[in-house]
Amino acid sequence: MARHHVTATVNGDAVEFLCETEETLLEVLRDELRLTGTKEGCGTGDCGACSVMLDGRLVCSCLVLGVEAEGRAIETIEGMAVGGDLHVLQRKFLEHAALQCGICTPGILIAAKSLLAHNPNPTESEVRYGLAGNLCRCTGYHKIVEAVLDAAREMRGG
Ligand code: FES
Ligand code: FES
Helix, strand or coil: CCCEEEEEEECCEEEEEEECCCCEHHHHHHHHCCCCCCCCCCCCCCCCCCEEEECCEEEEHHHCEHHHHCCCEEECHHHCCECCECCHHHHHHHHCCCCCCCCCHHHHHHHHHHHHHHCCCCCHHHHHHHCCCCCCCCCCCHHHHHHHHHHHHHHCCC
């Protein structure tokens, strides 16, 4: 079957790719565009490891088809640091030792970025709720929540 030609923006750059009808955005990002920072955990929308922003909305890229990206803006973990400068969330994750493994951390950072974009002054509960879709079976999440709250403070200029 003919592959679909898709044009989109990824981390501000215009991209085009060919994909099968059933290919997910996650597969396109990793296998076609070689942006392997976005991870596959479950492949069924349960773990958040594949989180990306699609037109400013947090989505599980394993549940989005590559063809649905046509004309849309995608942000991945690769676009979070600008040049050599880490995003404040990345810096706070380092400072608070909030980093988990390479499978769950990219999705957690993207979800945290989305959370703060919509709510710059979240309560602890709101942070926990905002990250509820990102699973890590290895942590109590406490350092992650502290890092996100600290990042929010700095981003507000506090
Ligand atoms: S891989 Fe998409 S939610 Fe788990
Ligand atoms: S799943 Fe990444 S450290 Fe637990």
